[in-house]
Amino acid sequence: MQDSAKAVGALGRAAGLERAARRRSGWYARYLWVFAAGQLVLVPMAVLWRGPVSGVVFGVTNALLVTGLSVYAVRQRVMRRGFGMKHGMMMASWTVVFALTITVGTAVFGHGAPFAAVGALACALPPAVGAWTEMRGAV
Template identity: 35%
Template structure:
């Protein structure tokens, strides 16, 4: 094995680190897709009433979650602090989802309620995407 010049070894390590950081941007895409889908599904529940529509929308949601879960499982890098970011995003999203669904369904609220809840559900993933992009921007 040939020995590397220490300067070249450091440069190579920095290039690999930057490439790894850039490849962790997949998480921002994941959050944007998840957030937009959450908003659209919530709005769908507000606009489309009845058991049949509830089953259709739930099926669409299940397919989407399975799809983005498969996408995320195939990624090989994670942004620094990615576990904490993800926990925070999902905790905030879950609180907003529970409020939206519990209040909206139990009071049979109209579509503006569901749209507002969907926008709330979109907000936490967008904040997560922003944090991920901020942490990976140094790799440009």
């Protein structure tokens, strides 16, 4: 009887930890929303601006965004099961879209504002979808 009571207690504590982890894992959705918003600034900057100054401004802005998000992520205590796989897939899909936008898209469509707007939305889509799915799973 004591063993079953201990097992029930352990299961209750595990369920409580899972609930706490789900509640506190909303940080990743905020992380992804900020990353998506950053794409709306960085992609047009990369597509429309030309010259060495634009490269420096793009690099510094991107470094600030990545550094800020990395510091924010490191300070979080909770990471849900499957976080690494989800983040890896999201970043891989963003990388493919970003690389295609900057290389192929710029070569084919040029440096026009309409292309920059569409490219920015396309690059913001993977993190936005990731944030949306994370918000649904955190409830």
